């Protein structure tokens with residue numbers, strides 16, 4: 537019997553309040569995040585235990601004037617202990633022993649209904665059920681212990697280690713309680729058992745925090761993996777598309793891929809994040825997509841272009857921007873296509889914008905585009921010597937190119953001692 541004064545009773549009340557708080561918090565988080573929190577069931581189970589402990593204390597007769605231990609509430613709380621706890625253990629063990637728990641659940645439920653019917657029909661007092669309830673609780677405890685031991689042997693216990701430690705402490709404290717009972721002629725304050733249950737509740741909460749953190753981490757990892765896969769797929773699709781653009785011109789095979797790679801390298805050295813580097817890579821791949829709208833005969837013409845033909849060529853940035861504007865999920869995609877022929881001095885096309893008004897990505901692609909054009913074969917010339925390429929970029933810095941990106945391109949060229957960057961990129 538727990539006295540209504542002293543530590544055991546105070547701890548029982550603390551346990552009751554704690555289980556209610558844990559339950560409310562768990563239900564609140566579950567509803568808010570639409571997730572299932574296992575500890576809801578553990579909290580209900582421990583709340584049942586604390587209600588039963590209160591019912592066997594001297595508190596209730598003090599308040600109600602009757603010995604609540606003889607009351608139906610104590611009986612009900614005790615009978616209901618196995619249900620939420622079995623659900624909780626089944627959940628944390630991922631249903632490995634589901635059948636066993638279903639059997640115990642049905643036996644507990646049958647026992648509960650059987651004695652309730654007998655009691656409420658005045659056939660038998662529920663007090664006669666005490667021995668059966670104890671047996672059922674012992675069966676629940678032994679079954680759960682057996683599965684825990686099996687999981688320890690197979691290493692599966694690590695998925696619910698904190699709860700297992702809590703349960704072990706509960707068992708140890710309960711054994712201490714039994715020893716105290718034996719030495720105290722069947723009279724005990726139940727303090728040891730209460731401490732055991734409190735430890736279990738604390739460990740259940742720690743387990744839930746651990747599981748939720750792990751789950752969040754694993755979800756983030758899955759999401760990141762999915763994002764990387766999708767980005768990779770997008771790059772492959774865009775690379776294929778870029779290949780078809782380059783195929784229109786026999787002299788520009790691989791041009792878009794190289795411009796994309798050079799642009800990415802410049803962006804990387806300028807301090808772009810990995811995600812921004814990938815974005816400019818895709819922009820580089822698509823910078824000449826507007827050439828789809830220019831007749832092949834004009835693109836592949838070996839002789840001098842007429843004014844009309846040159847006007848057609850000059851339309852490709854706007855055609856490209858219009859095509860890419862359809863991809864509303866990536867509104868920046870069109871930046872490179874539309875303005876890679878603008879010049880820093882404002883002498884370029886299609887809009888003649890200048891300086892920093894030209895989007896940064898387009899200024900980067902402009903340098904990369906010019907470098908690839910100079911280092912590739914054209915219908916009218918062979919690749920230019922490296923010294924001449926350096927001179928052209930240096931001369932164009934501040935007029936054709938943004939000086940910052942021209943400088944980075946020159947730095948890349950200076951590292952290309954064997955003048956084989958183009959081959960390496962391919």
Ligand SMILES: [Fe+2]
Nearest residue numbers: 823824876877
């Ligand atoms: Fe172009």
